[in-house]
Amino acid sequence: NAGVTQTPKFRVLKTGQSMTLLCAQDMNHEYMYWYRQDPGMGLRLIHYSVGEGTTAKGEVPDGYNVSRLKKQNFLLGLESAAPSQTSVYFCASSLAGQTGELFFGEGSRLTVL
Amino acid sequence: AQTVTQSQPEMSVQEAETVTLSCTYDTSESNYYLFWYKQPPSRQMILVIRQEAYKQQNATENRFSVNFQKAAKSFSLKISDSQLGDTAMYFCAFMRRGAGSYQLTFGKGTKLSVIP
Numbered sequence: 001n002a003g004v005t006q007t008p009k010f011r012v013l014k015t016g017q018s019m020t021l022l023c024a025q026d027m028n029h030e031y032m033y034w035y036r037q038d039p040g041m042g043l044r045l046i047h048y049s050v051g052e053g054t055t056a057k058g059e060v061p062d063g064y065n066v067s068r069l070k071k072q073n074f075l076l077g078l079e080s081a082a083p084s085q086t087s088v089y090f091c092a093s094s095l096a097g098q099t100g101e102l103f104f105g106e107g108s109r110l111t112v113l
Numbered sequence: 114a115q116t117v118t119q120s121q122p123e124m125s126v127q128e129a130e131t132v133t134l135s136c137t138y139d140t141s142e143s144n145y146y147l148f149w150y151k152q153p154p155s156r157q158m159i160l161v162i163r164q165e166a167y168k169q170q171n172a173t174e175n176r177f178s179v180n181f182q183k184a185a186k187s188f189s190l191k192i193s194d195s196q197l198g199d200t201a202m203y204f205c206a207f208m209r210r211g212a213g214s215y216q217l218t219f220g221k222g223t224k225l226s227v228i229p
Binding site: 031033040041042043044045048050056058059088090092099100101102104105106107 | 118122146148155156157158159160163204206208215216217219220221222
C-alpha cells in the first residue's frame, strides 16, 4: 500500500523554467491538497481539490496551477519558476474533508536558482 | 481568519520523561477541530491526535494526550514516557468545521529532541 506518492523528490530549476509535480494516491480519497513548507513558516496551502475535475485556491496560490483530471492524481505546475518558490512541497489526501486527517506524501524539495 | 501560534520553536526532553508542547489559536468560530501532527526527520507527516471543539473531554492516544482549554483557546500536547522515536517537528493545526471548509491552518512548529 503506497499511500501518497510524490514525484520527483528533488529538483533544481533555473529561474523562468517550468515544471510539474505529480501526486498520486491509491486510497480512493476524494480530497487532495498541495502545501509548501518553508523554514519557520509551517505549512501553507497552495491549492486543493474536492473531487475529480475540481480545484480551488488556498492561502498562497500565486505562481502555481493545478489539475485533477483523474481522482487519484493531483498535479502542481510552476509555469515560470522564481527563487521565492524554493521550498519543500507536500501533497496530501483525505477521505473526507471535514475530519482533518490528512495523509501526506514524503515531500518534494524544489530549488530555484 | 484563523491563526495558530506555537511559542516554543525548540524543546528537548530526557528519554522516559514527560514533555508538554504549547499551542494557542485565535478564531471566532465555535465549531472546529484541532490537531497535532508529527513530522519525523524522514519528513512524512502523520496525525498524532485530534480534538473536536464541542467535546469537553480531552483526547488521548496512548502516550499522547491533550489539554484543551476552549475558553483560553489553548491546545497543548503532552507526551508521556518520551521515546527516541518521538524526536520530530510537531505542528498544531486548526480546521473550521462546516460546509465548504477544507483548509487546515498550521502553526510554525516545535522541534522536539528526545535525549537518551
